[in-house]
Amino acid sequence: MRRRPAKIARILYLVTIYGFLYLPIAVLILYSFNDTRYSSNWQGFTLKWYTALGDNRMLLDSLGNSLLVALLSSTIATAIGTLAAVAFQRYRFPGRKLLYGLLFVVMMSPDIVMGISLLMFFILVRLEPGFLTLVLSHITFCLPFVAVTIHARIADFDPNVIEAARDLGASEYQAFRHVILPMLLPAVVSGWLLSFTLSLDDVIVSFFVTGPTFEILPLKIYSMVRLGVKPEVNALSTVLFAITLMTVFVSHLLVKEKRS
């Protein structure tokens, strides 16, 4: 019985932390069902903001653009990142450690620096800002995350397994195709999902490198909320949150499977 106050304090502490983390999101989700445009008071349940979202062509177009960019850039980043991770692990070449370290530099560098430097680069090579520059930029900032995720996995491998494949008659490509890639698959999928979410919600870098002809969702939302938060945006955010949650869930399942 004397333990009770301590127990209550512990639970309170936990509730505070989780409240701090998740209350804003919960409020946002709740408001996406709130039957009022301006008031922050609860006026009753509605799905009309979701319907309004469905009718908002501009918002849906930008969502489509965002998904296209995210799909393309995460796929390309994953392909390059996988090969890079394998190369870092399998081959010894001059500058290997330096190149690997540079991945972390890209990973750590502030988005704003990355945005500006990419913009300057695109101006320099006379690339029109728009779809192509967006995809290239997103590949750039996703690549290190993929490479590092997959490298962590391949570094755990027993190197003898790959050597066994070679010893049993597999060419370098066959060893990659039949042994390395299948064993890496969970990490490859996690890397892809990570890139996908990174690309989908990027604002800062995209702000610098996109043009007026190609609008993506985070920037669209950003410009919309400058005029006040519309309930459609709440609805859209809730949809995005659900997608992200699913992504995390899937990637968690994959990670769990590779452990077992």
Next chain:
Amino acid sequence: MTPTPIVRFRNVTKRYGDTSAVDRMNFDVYPGEFLTLLGPSGCGKTTILRLIAGLDEADVGDIFIDGKRVNGLPPNRRDVNTVFQNYALFPHMSVAENVGFGLKMKGLPPSTITSRVGAALSMVKLDELARRRVRALSGGQQQRVAVARAIVNEPLVLLLDEPFSALDYKLRKQMQLELKRLHRRLGITFLFVTHDQNEAISMSDRIIVMNDGRIEQIGTPRQIYESPDNMFVAEFVGEINTLDGVVTAAEQTTLTARVEDAEFPMTNRRGFQPGQRVKVLLRPEDLFVSQLQDEAPGPHLTGTVEDQIYKGTTVDVFIRLASGTTVCATQFFNEDAEDISYRVNESVHVTWIRGWEVVLPDD
């Protein structure tokens, strides 16, 4: 006439950084033999297998497989297969897929693969486990999969890198027998690496004793055990007693040496000259111990019993000689000695049959 070697090392050197893992090695492996590379860990045994498999490249020298120089040839184009120390099975494949991997890489039709995988699995007694994931197998079963995965390709040489080191004693003994049986049945050349001298002696046709990247001796298990070429081989393989001696007289094939104040006639196999200092090596089982009241057995050493250890079939008697050196003599039970028992500090005679000693120069 010696047959053409299936693997040939000519002056091969492999360095890792500043140290030579393999240092100017020359040796031949003959078709069908069971050859063991024996040595302490880190002596370069595994490197030799890796050089043959093509997983590492020699810095200097030439390696021939089946008469062809293979320097620079990638592992997939060499007709040898390896059983790795930790098995290195493919964790994402079933037992059958693991075993069939090499055949699949060769592009053989699935029906051929299935039947050959079946044959290989039954050879290692794993027929029932074909569908299993390799992770679900015990250490011994994984070991069998690794062997099956290699022999299914019918390599010219099977390279085995300490394959039993992870198994417990009983399982290891059983696997040794099975491997030996497999060797007889397949007729494939086995090149086996171990640091376990008992394993080497009981399994091999020939042994290469290695130390620090060099060959100390090549020979049959019997030659290695009974006539070691040098102190390293003598001490590494089995137990041995070492006594200091001086040659007092020498003929072509015989010599007399003084050991511990007694003169012993010995066989002169190395052209020793009078006055030379020598090491006289004797296996414990070659020493005979007798009690003082027994008839003195000709030239003999005298000492006191320090200890005796009952080993079941034998008794090890530790005897301190006058010079302070302790020797170990293994005494066998037989109809003459049903009860071997010495008192501690009892004085005894120690002797051996002339010619059973190994005499090496003391340097």
